[in-house]
Amino acid sequence: MGILDKIEAAGVVGCGGAGFPTCKKLQGGMEYLIVNGAECEPLLRTDRFLMLNEAPRLVRTIAALGAEVGAAHCVIAVKRHYREEIAALRQAIEAACAAIAIHELESFYPAGDEVTVVYEVTGRVVPPAGLPISVGAVVDNVATIYAISQAMEDIPFTHKYLTVTGEVRRPVILRVPVGTRYRDCLELAGGVLRESCSVVTGGPMMGRPMSMEETENAVVTKTTSGILVLPPEGPYARGGGMDLTGMFRRARAACIQCSLCSQLCPRHMLGHPLEPHRIMRKAAVSGDIRELLNDADIQRAQLCCECGVCETYACPMGLQPRQINRAIKAELAAAGIRCRIPSDAAWEASACRVYRKAPSDRIAARAGVWKYSGYEIRELLEGAPERVEIPVKMHIGAPAVPVVAPGDRVSAGQLIARVPEEALGAPVHASIGGRVESVGRRIVIIGE
Ligand code: SF4
Ligand code: SF4
Structure with missing residues (x-):
């Protein structure tokens, strides 16, 4: 059985995003195999843990996979300040005499966004609504490479590494069976320190806030990267569940059309025709998304990767362009409308992009999680739930x-x-x- 067949049989899916089946992504040839070790969401430490403690395994897997899929370049993209992780990877690369490069990224958010990391490594812009393979690249994150390493040994994808941190007694990296309940994970982390709290699954920028009832029923899946326990109020609570009408009302009253949301939008900076300030203007005036679905600016909400830079970092008025984009995307999908992108256009990043990256520290502060961002999380606990x-x-x-x-x-x-x-x-x-x-x-x- 070849490596791709083994990956398919083991049920490996992308650990860093929506869970795209990995074997499908790796079919069809590529020039660049990029391993994403940016882990740019504040507080998450899982990929860093794996790079530090499993570097030889990761390097062996990347080399074998790169040879199997015929990649001309295998590159691990990792933030420059992950010094220990870079040292561990370099040592493993040297020991294995592997043709793997390390691309050091600046410390900014969202360095780990797939389209961003492709640009950083190759200098090529993935076209709007396109896939990295359209510019010859495939991106897999570190945790996915770890799952592939197990698949190569005929071990199916049954266990997950994740970070549990925030208001817990013992911030920790867990390795637990898929299907473990969140409440068992929180117990392994020593329990929750406050009576009232907000639980976020994933990172504070792109993760999903959950009610306590949801948390009770939640289980670890193949894509769970972290469980954060945070104070009840904060930007990660995403406006405390404000409905769309409320967001529109606030946009109408408070959007000053400063366009900072567009100027700092990572996709706009890569030359994609996404301009959240224009969407905000039109949505605020109309107040009803369904009336606007044929508008070209509104349709471009489909190009939004929902990184949250516009609302957590850019907007001086505390408005919610990202959440409005998300709602528009849902309406467009329900109506079967796709954003029209000229197929012959050349996409080029803005010359200003280099000055407009959101520094990771500032993002942690704006996301309301600065207090926890300095935690050294090096301990690994294995979970063995009964159910x-x-x-x-x-x-x-x-x-x-x-x-x-x-x-x-x-x-x-x-x-x-x-x-x-x-x-x-x-x-x-x-x-x-x-x-x-x-x-x-x-x-x-x-x-x-
Ligand atoms: S969430 Fe905001 S900043 Fe991020 S891609 Fe969408 S519009 Fe741009
Ligand atoms: S940053 Fe905020 S206030 Fe400025 S245009 Fe965007 S939504 Fe409006």
Whole structure:
């Protein structure tokens, strides 16, 4: 079996984003294989942990994968100030005599955005709404490379590394079976320090704030990168659940059309025709998104990567361009409208881009998490829960189809849900051995 077949059989999906099946991404040839080690969200430490502690394994995997897919260049992109991680990687590269370059990034947000990292490494702009492969690049993050390394040893993707930090007794890196409940993760981190708090899944900039009820029901998936426990009020709470009408009302009353949201937008700086200030102007005047779906500026909301720079860092009035873009994107998708992009245009980054990158420290401060950003998190704890609830959909594409039934006994690593015929997806494996309690959108296994 070739490496790509092994990756497919192991159910590896991108750990850093929406969970695109990795084997599909690696098909079709590429010039650059870029390994994204920027981990630019404040507070997350998982990829840094892996680079520091698993450098030889990562390097071996990148070299083998690069040879398999015929990449002319294998590059690890990592922030310049991750000195220890860079030293560990360089040592491993030297020991393996591997043809892998390290590209040192400045410390800015969102350095780890796929389109941004491709530009930083290759100098090529991925066209608006395009994929990195259109300029000859494929990007996988460090945690995905780790999962690939296991797939190469025929070990399915059943365990996840994640950061648990913030208002917990013991900020920590966890390695837990997929399907572990968040509440078990929080217990492993010594418990929550405050009675009232906000839990964010992912990073404070792009992660999703959850209610306590949601947290009770949440489980670790293949794409979970972190669990943050934060004070109840902060920018990460995304306006405390303000509805769209409220956001429009505030935009109408307070948007001063300073255009800072556009000037600092990382996608706009790469030459993409996305201008959030124009979207804000039109949305504020109309107040009803559905009336605006044929407007070219509004349609360009589809080019937004939802990094949050505009609302957390740029806007002096505390408005929510990112959330308005997200709502517009949902309406456009429901109406089946795609933003029209000229296919023959040449895309060029702005000459000002170099001066307009958002420094990581400032982002941590504006995101309201500065207090936690200096935590040294080096400890690894292994979780061994008695019960897991494994979702059948943890990836882009169709949900996996269960091949087990309640009462079945399964061993760790056994296939429990397969990809439907002819569909995009990823298989799912038992992350612990035990008895299947129930099968539905989640397969619940009780350990024995
Ligand atoms: S969230 Fe804001 S800054 Fe980020 S890409 Fe979208 S419009 Fe630009
Ligand atoms: S930065 Fe804020 S105030 Fe300025 S144009 Fe954008 S949304 Fe309006």
